[in-house]
Amino acid sequence: MSTTVTLYPSSLPRFGDSAFDTTSRLQSGRTSADTYYYAILPFAAIDPSWRIISLKLIMRREDTYSTFTQRFGSNESGAWANRNALDWNANFSVSSGTNTKTWDLTAYADTINGYAGTWYLHLAHGSGSVSFCRWTQGTSGDAPRLEVEYEIASIEPDPALECGVESTLTVETPMGGAASYDVKYSIGASSGTIGSVDGGATDTLTWTPPLALADEITAAVSGTITLALYDGVNLAYSVDLPLAIPASMVPSISDTDFEVVNAAGDEIGIHVQGHSATKATVSAASVYGATIADYALTIGGKTYHLATSAVTSDALTVAGILNATVTVTDTRGRTATQSITGAITVYAYAEPIITDLALARCTSDGTESNDGTYIKASIACKTAALNDLNTLALSVKFRASGGSYGSAIAVDLPTTGDVYNFTATAIIGAGGIGAGAYDVQATLSDHYDSIVEVETLASATRWLTLKADGTIKFHGNLVPDASVLAALVETLAGGGMRRGKLVYDVTLAESVAAGSDVFAYTVPSGAGAEGALYEFELWWKNNTTSGNDARMWVNDDTTQSRYMSAMNAGGTDYTSYPIVGYSGSSAYKPGYTRGTISVMAGVVTIVGSGRRALSNQVVMSFAHIYDYNAPVTLTKIAVRGAQTVAAGARMKIWRLA
Numbered sequence: 001m002s003t004t005v006t007l008y009p010s011s012l013p014r015f016g017d018s019a020f021d022t023t024s025r026l027q028s029g030r031t032s033a034d035t036y037y038y039a040i041l042p043f044a045a046i047d048p049s050w051r052i053i054s055l056k057l058i059m060r061r062e063d064t065y066s067t068f069t070q071r072f073g074s075n076e077s078g079a080w081a082n083r084n085a086l087d088w089n090a091n092f093s094v095s096s097g098t099n100t101k102t103w104d105l106t107a108y109a110d111t112i113n114g115y116a117g118t119w120y121l122h123l124a125h126g127s128g129s130v131s132f133c134r135w136t137q138g139t140s141g142d143a144p145r146l147e148v149e150y151e152i153a154s155i156e157p158d159p160a161l162e163c164g165v166e167s168t169l170t171v172e173t174p175m176g177g178a179a180s181y182d183v184k185y186s187i188g189a190s191s192g193t194i195g196s197v198d199g200g201a202t203d204t205l206t207w208t209p210p211l212a213l214a215d216e217i218t219a220a221v222s223g224t225i226t227l228a229l230y231d232g233v234n235l236a237y238s239v240d241l242p243l244a245i246p247a248s249m250v251p252s253i254s255d256t257d258f259e260v261v262n263a264a265g266d267e268i269g270i271h272v273q274g275h276s277a278t279k280a281t282v283s284a285a286s287v288y289g290a291t292i293a294d295y296a297l298t299i300g301g302k303t304y305h306l307a308t309s310a311v312t313s314d315a316l317t318v319a320g321i322l323n324a325t326v327t328v329t330d331t332r333g334r335t336a337t338q339s340i341t342g343a344i345t346v347y348a349y350a351e352p353i354i355t356d357l358a359l360a361r362c363t364s365d366g367t368e369s370n371d372g373t374y375i376k377a378s379i380a381c382k383t384a385a386l387n388d389l390n391t392l393a394l395s396v397k398f399r400a401s402g403g404s405y406g407s408a409i410a411v412d413l414p415t416t417g418d419v420y421n422f423t424a425t426a427i428i429g430a431g432g433i434g435a436g437a438y439d440v441q442a443t444l445s446d447h448y449d450s451i452v453e454v455e456t457l458a459s460a461t462r463w464l465t466l467k468a469d470g471t472i473k474f475h476g477n478l479v480p481d482a483s484v485l486a487a488l489v490e491t492l493a494g495g496g497m498r499r500g501k502l503v504y505d506v507t508l509a510e511s512v513a514a515g516s517d518v519f520a521y522t523v524p525s526g527a528g529a530e531g532a533l534y535e536f537e538l539w540w541k542n543n544t545t546s547g548n549d550a551r552m553w554v555n556d557d558t559t560q561s562r563y564m565s566a567m568n569a570g571g572t573d574y575t576s577y578p579i580v581g582y583s584g585s586s587a588y589k590p591g592y593t594r595g596t597i598s599v600m601a602g603v604v605t606i607v608g609s610g611r612r613a614l615s616n617q618v619v620m621s622f623a624h625i626y627d628y629n630a631p632v633t634l635t636k637i638a639v640r641g642a643q644t645v646a647a648g649a650r651m652k653i654w655r656l657a
Contacts (some may be wrong), residue, residue: 002053006145007043008139015039015211019080019555026144028123029070029131037132038083041121041144048116049175050150052109057121059144060100060136067096068133069126072103074112076119083122087111091126094133100142153237155183157207162244163214163288169205169227171197178231185209187225187243188216194227214245214288219331221245250327251286251330253338258324260344261312268389268447273319275448278344279312286330294329299343319348336524349384351449352392355421356380357442359457366427370460374429377455379411379442385420386447391631392419393445396426401437401456408443435460500535504637504653512645519651520638528634532599533657536608539641539650552639555596555603596656 014020015027017037028039046052046219057072073089075082087110094101105112112119120631121144124132136142152174157167168229173181176199183194183205193207209225217223222245228238250314260270261277280297300318304311316322329335357379361372368376376536377396384390394556395408411426413419428440438457443450504521512518523532538552639651 002149002151004054004149007046007148008143009145010044010139011042012139013137013144014078015123015157016080019119020078020235023137026135026137027133027266028125028135029068029133030125030129031132032130036125038080039135040078040083041123042078042118043121045115045117045119046113048113049152049177050148051154051172051175052106052113052148054147054148054149055105055109055112056147057103057105057144058100058147060098060142061094061133062098062136063132063134064098065096065130065132066333067132068094069128070094070131070133071122071124071126072105073122073124074108074123075117076115076117078118078120083124086122089122090466102147105146143524151237153181153229154372155229155237155239155241157241159246161209161225161241162246163209163249164211164246166206166208169194169207171201171205171229172202173197173199173229174236175200177236181229181231184228184230185225187213187223188229189426190216197229199231209243211246211288213243214249216289217243217245217332218289218291221332221334240323245288245332249287249290249332250334251283251284251290251292251328251336253282253328253336255283256324256326256338256343257281257338258344266523268386270387270389271316271344272386272448273346273349274315274317275349276346277300277313277315279310280324280343282309282311282326282328284309284328284492285334286332286334288417290330290332290334292328293331296327296329298325298327299323311494316346319346323346347384349386349448352381352383352444352446352451354379354442354444354451354453355382355441357440357453357455359438359440359455361433361457362427364427364431366425373431373433374427375433375438375440375457377411377426377428377440377442378423379426379444380423381422381444383419383444385445389447390420391447394424394442396428396440396442398428398438398440400434401439405439405441411442448614453622454592459611499653500533500656502652503534503655504651506651508645508647508649510647512641514643514645517638517640518645518649521651522635522636525626527655528599530599530602530631531657532634533655534597534634534637535594535654536637537594537595537652539648551641552606552637554606555635589591597634597637599632603609604632604634 073086225243362376
């Protein structure tokens with residue numbers, strides 16, 4: 001470790017042009033009148049035991065002249081006659097300005113350090129026609145002074161010290177001290193002797209810091225080691241130097257074991273998506289005193305950290321064969337990583353579902369019959385296999401609608417085929433099923449969850465049922481005639497129908513000529529097959545004094561279109577209103593028309609009704625059946641007018657089934 005001191009002149013500096021006889025001020029160099037001034041700065045001898053690292057001369061210039069060049073040098077004589085008999089001399093530039101100037105004299109430190117008594121620094125003209133400078137006089141403050149950085153000894157390694165790596169130590173021992181010095185090291189609880197060097201000498205020692213010294217550096221990759229010189233008993237010099245841990249000193253992972261973690265009581269023994277965690281037990285260690293400070297597990301897209309060797313994940317949300325990465329970090333901050341391919345298998349899981357619950361009256365052997373005294377429940381189920389470890393249970397119970405459920409009845413599950421995606425059948429009722437309606441509740445359970453579905457078996461005397469979800473279910477093989485359907489629609493128009501999904505809602509932006517489609521809805525593929533059911537509403541608007549028929553038709557078959565008359569009374573009441581099958585006096589104001597379009601037994605049926613706005617009287621009920629003696633699929637629903645239709649007409653269509 002170096003020390004820096006400031007040395008002032010031992011007495012007032014002197015100057016002159018024929019003798020060193022002036023101390024009232026201080027100046028040196030050549031004037032413009034060719035006068036040469038010489039100055040001397042007396043200094044006491046520098047301690048010969050100092051090994052000078054840096055030597056600087058500092059003086060404050062007081063004049064305002066330009067930059068000049070002066071000569072500096074030294075000897076041990078303060079006599080005028082010896083002003084040019086110097087042990088060394090060199091020219092130095094003196095910058096302009098009244099401020100402090102600094103010059104580096106380290107190159108001449110050995111000569112200066114060799115003076116045994118008072119020595120003198122000489123200032124004189126260097127070069128150029130003028131070099132005159134005036135300096136601050138004195139022996140303190142801004143007076144001329146030397147700044148000396150020194151050390152009494154030094155120990156410098158090359159390369160830098162590292163455990164297990166050979167280094168050459170350049171050792172400089174104190175001057176004028178002991179005959180020899182021992183070079184020793186110490187770090188933590190470890191210490192030892194490296195070698196010996198003569199006093200006042202510069203020598204080299206080869207030393208390899210033992211690997212065992214890494215035991216003293218466990219929390220970082222570098223520590224501090226002290227190298228010292230002893231004169232046999234007493235400490236003469238010491239220096240703290242960094243000691244590095246080799247890059248090869250890293251932790252290692254020998255093994256990682258994975259174990260399924262399920263909820264208490266869950267004995268399924270496999271990793272299940274959404275329910276299971278995994279625990280990784282890591283066998284790892286570091287070297288030379290360091291320990292493992294952090295264990296990290298990355299699996300399923302997440303990383304988990306723990307200070308102990310057993311790391312448990314959260315419930316795993318990703319199914320499949322999962323890879324894992326384990327990383328350990330020791331107390332030095334160094335890491336080791338292990339990548340494990342196919343670490344665990346997580347089996348896919350979804351809650352059980354009943355995809356369909358179909359009910360029918362039947363005989364005891366399951367033959368469907370409207371007069372049957374049993375209920376046949378066909379239950380379509382879908383569950384997760386869980387490596388064939390999922391445990392399933394299916395049961396049903398029933399009641400007369402409005403009554404109380406009886407006890408649950410276990411349903412036999414399939415033992416062959418796909419036993420996790422199946423349809424099971426239960427014949428229930430024990431011959432006691434009457435003509436009324438019944439509710440059947442099916443419960444499907446697996447290892448983790450259960451689901452309940454309820455379906456209603458309609459009365460045996462019904463040939464269609466308006467269900468709570470807005471769909472209409474027909475029973476038996478009957479297709480009702482138009483008058484029956486009209487009566488049905490009249491009832492539904494009073495508020496019995498429910499809206500499904502709105503699939504068409506168009507308001508006419510401009511008029512449409514007679515005979516052209518005003519509205520046309522193309523039924524998506526598959527949405528017009530058997531069982532399809534749509535609800536419609538239609539507002540018709542014209543500005544003529546006569547009625548305006550609206551023709552609804554399907555599947556591009558205008559030959560069987562249904563005429564639905566509508567009129568605007570007198571052409572003055574320009575109000576939106578639906579189609580109605582009526583032409584009358586100007587006092588009549590129509591209300592609305594609504595209806596349904598269904599596909600049943602391959603037949604497309606349109607039914608509807610309208611009401612007057614004033615009296616709420618049913619004006620008309622209508623029905624039309626498209627039956628070509630072959631199954632029909634609904635592909636298009638359209639409306640066109642017998643006369644020009646004005647802007648503002650609107651049609652809305654809902655899909656119910």
